[in-house]
Each structure stands twice: as C-alpha cells, then as structure tokens.
Amino acid sequence: MSSTPEPVIDANLAVALDALLAEQSVTRAAARLHTSPAAMSRTLARLRRVLQDPLLVRAGQTMVPTPRAQALRDEAAAVVRSLGALLAPGTGVDPAVLRxxxxxxxxxxxxxxxxxxxxxxxxxxxxxxxxxxxxxxxxxxxxxxxxxxxxxxxxxxxxxxxxxxxxxxxxxxxxxxxxxxxxxxxxxxxxxxxxxxxxxxxxxxxxxxxxxxxxxxxxxxxxxxxxxxxxxxxxxxxxxxxxxxxxxxxxxxxxxxxxxxxxxxxxxxxxxxxxxxxxxxxxxxxxxxxxxxxxxxxxxxxxxxxxxxxxxxxxx
Missing domain, CATH: 3.40.190.290 (D-Maltodextrin-Binding Protein; domain 2)
Incomplete structure (x- = not known):
C-alpha cells in the first residue's frame, strides 16, 4: 500500500511567499530577496503547485492577489517574523524578558x-x-x-x-x-x-x-x-x-x-x-x-x- 508523502517544510518558500504577497510583483519581490526575477518566477510557480492556488494573477499591467493569497498575507508575515526571531543571534535577547x-x-x-x-x-x-x-x-x-x-x-x-x-x-x-x-x-x-x-x-x-x-x-x-x-x-x-x-x-x-x-x-x-x-x-x-x-x-x-x-x- 502506498502512502502520500508528507510535504517538505521549506522556510525559503515561506519567505518568498511573504515577499510576493507584500510586493504583489515578481520583480519587486526578487529585488527584496536579492535574487533574479526568473528565479522568483520559478518560486511563484512552485508556490502555486504547493498551495493549489494562482496566488497572484495579472490585471492589466499589475498583479493582484487572489482571495486565498489575501487570507495568507498576515499569516505568512507572522511566520517570517517568527523565523527571524528563531534564527537571530542569541545575544539580541531583551534582558527584561530573562527569567x-x-x-x-x-x-x-x-x-x-x-x-x-x-x-x-x-x-x-x-x-x-x-x-x-x-x-x-x-x-x-x-x-x-x-x-x-x-x-x-x-x-x-x-x-x-x-x-x-x-x-x-x-x-x-x-x-x-x-x-x-x-x-x-x-x-x-x-x-x-x-x-x-x-x-x-x-x-x-x-x-x-x-x-x-x-x-x-x-x-x-x-x-x-x-x-x-x-x-x-x-x-x-x-x-x-x-x-x-x-x-x-x-x-x-x-x-x-x-x-x-x-x-x-x-x-x-x-x-x-x-x-x-x-x-x-x-x-x-x-x-x-x-x-x-x-x-x-x-x-x-x-x-x-x-x-x-x-x-x-x-x-x-
């Protein structure tokens, strides 16, 4: 009996999703993450497959988020903030929260x-x-x-x-x-x-x-x-x-x-x-x-x- 493989957690995808939803532009998201527009376009395609949603669609000269993308925007931003806090150097702790x-x-x-x-x-x-x-x-x-x-x-x-x-x-x-x-x-x-x-x-x-x-x-x-x-x-x-x-x-x-x-x-x-x-x-x-x-x-x-x-x- 075959089983469905569990999805691989990729923090880079979460960071890219946050940038894409915030910028609503492949080019601007690429600049934000210091990568190429082509690489960001491939990442968007991967996100679409993983989430089974187009996320950003063309509307004239701009791209607009889908309802699913709008619902994910705040959550994606929160995940990226949490990742930043998790991976930040330990010396940055606020002494007031030490116990x-x-x-x-x-x-x-x-x-x-x-x-x-x-x-x-x-x-x-x-x-x-x-x-x-x-x-x-x-x-x-x-x-x-x-x-x-x-x-x-x-x-x-x-x-x-x-x-x-x-x-x-x-x-x-x-x-x-x-x-x-x-x-x-x-x-x-x-x-x-x-x-x-x-x-x-x-x-x-x-x-x-x-x-x-x-x-x-x-x-x-x-x-x-x-x-x-x-x-x-x-x-x-x-x-x-x-x-x-x-x-x-x-x-x-x-x-x-x-x-x-x-x-x-x-x-x-x-x-x-x-x-x-x-x-x-x-x-x-x-x-x-x-x-x-x-x-x-x-x-x-x-x-x-x-x-x-x-x-x-x-x-x-």
Whole structure:
C-alpha cells in the first residue's frame, strides 16, 4: 500500500511567499530577496503547485492577489517574523524578558564588591533574574564545563584550553590598617617598618607566605605573620579591630577606581602604599564557550564588566 508523502517544510518558500504577497510583483519581490526575477518566477510557480492556488494573477499591467493569497498575507508575515526571531543571534535577547538564576563563583572580596552593583543592574534591566554567589570551593574549569557555575570572577589561575577568559581590571596591593595604627604615624612607611609590623595573610590553602615575603627577602627582611585566614573580608575585619596589617587590592597610580578598591575604605581602613615592587593583581571573568552566544549570559558578562570597571575604562 502506498502512502502520500508528507510535504517538505521549506522556510525559503515561506519567505518568498511573504515577499510576493507584500510586493504583489515578481520583480519587486526578487529585488527584496536579492535574487533574479526568473528565479522568483520559478518560486511563484512552485508556490502555486504547493498551495493549489494562482496566488497572484495579472490585471492589466499589475498583479493582484487572489482571495486565498489575501487570507495568507498576515499569516505568512507572522511566520517570517517568527523565523527571524528563531534564527537571530542569541545575544539580541531583551534582558527584561530573562527569567532564571545565574550562578557566579567569586572570592568573598570580589563578591562583596560585585554584588551590590550587579544586583542594581539586574533590578533595573533584568528583574526576572536572580543571582547566586558561590565561594571559591569548586574547581572552576570543571564547574564551568559541567554547568554548575555560569561565570567565574576573580584572579583566573586555571588554564583550560576551552575556557574563555577576559581580563577586566588590574590593581595593585596596598597595606590596610586601622585608623591610628602605628604605621600611619611618624616617618614614611619603609620596608623595615612594614616587616616589623604584625600581619594577617589571606590564603585558602593556609599558606603563610606570598609575593610580599619574596620582595622582603630580597632585602634580607622577614615579616611577622600572626594569623592566616581563608577570607579577605574576615582579614579586613580583623585589621579594622587590631594592629595587624592586611594586604588589599587598590587602584594603580593614576588609574580609575573600581568597586574592588572601595571595600577596604568602606570598612574604615586606611590604605598605605607599599614601598616594594609587587606583582599587580588582574581580575577577570571566565566562562565556557557553549554560553558565548547565549543572550542571557551575554547580558551577565556585560553587567559584570560595567560593575567592576570604572566609567571611562576601555570596554565599558
């Protein structure tokens, strides 16, 4: 027993039908779709066979639509609009229609600097979006790959071939102390005075040393580390209530400010320039390439850029 084959869905026919019904001219429809009148004439013949209706008929020097064509005009236009929306790049999404939760992994200091501004942008532009911040507890490369996190923000130290990384802001380290700390009084801060002070070190791995110790060792100096904490915010809170010195990121000389540079001053800490050459701190974002073209993720990345970069910085 033979069966009637199902018609093949051809999006090009829908586009051609919309152009023909809108222009009511083979020549003008061909120009609209950047094809030849001969090719458009063959497409019209095919549409007539598929729809079993002449669609456009000659009336003197013009062509007029049949009743069937008039009935199809609005529907054809709607189909073409839907196809356009379906095949449009994902980055063109309207943030106002976004719904769902974005998960961001960041160190506590980065999260404290990022969350207020990012939440403000979400309320203004994407009110249907919720934000979830996670501490640096997951292996970022694998978590991005598995979709457990949408974006990593901070000092990106893993190198995964497929991970996309973008640097956002470069900062320097400063010594943060409470108002009235001995280092704020008297002579200028020197490597000797800095080394003699009591220090708190921030390390998720419990390490007692870092770049400052390397710079001091080159001058035969060694600082006194009283405590190691896993959190910058905890370390800064301790510095605000005791005589320990905490290293925090701040703007480069002459550079634009960033919310990251404001957290310590918000806690009332005084920032002192370190009289030693220390490597800068670069804060960036990392994401998996499967989300590169996603409209919602594109908004998220742009919102993080606008939050962490000061106005006027490149890329804002």
């Amino acid at each position: 769902g939760t974005f998960t961001v992994q960041a160190a506590d200091l980065v999260g404290a600097a990022l969350a207020p501004g990012l939440l403000r942008l979400a309320r203004q532009e994407a009110p249907g979006v919720s934000l979830r911040f996670l501490a640096e507890e997951l292996e970022a490369g694998q978590a991005l790959r598995d979709g457990r996190i949408d974006l990593e923000v901070g000092s990106i130290d893993h190198v995964d071939p497929e991970t996309r990384v973008e640097e956002l802001v470069t900062l320097r380290m400063a010594a943060a102390v409470r108002p009235g700390h001995p280092l704020t009084e008297g002579a200028a801060l020197t490597p000797d005075r800095l080394a003699a002070a009591e220090h708190v070190v921030v390390s998720r791995r419990g390490r007692f040393s870092g770049p400052l110790d390397t710079a001091l060792a080159e001058r035969n100096l060694r600082r006194r580390v009283s405590v190691v904490l896993p959190s910058h915010m905890t370390a800064m809170a301790l510095a605000a209530r005791s005589d320990v010195v905490c290293l925090v990121p701040t703007a480069l000389p002459g550079g634009a400010r960033s919310p990251l540079t404001d957290v310590a001053t918000t806690l009332g800490l005084v920032l002192l320039d370190i009289p030693l050459p220390l490597p800068p701190l670069t804060v960036g974002i990392a994401w998996h390439p499967r989300q590169a073209a996603d409209g919602g993720h594109h908004w998220l990345r742009d919102a993080v850029r606008r939050t962490l970069r000061a106005p006027g910085n490149p890329g804002t």
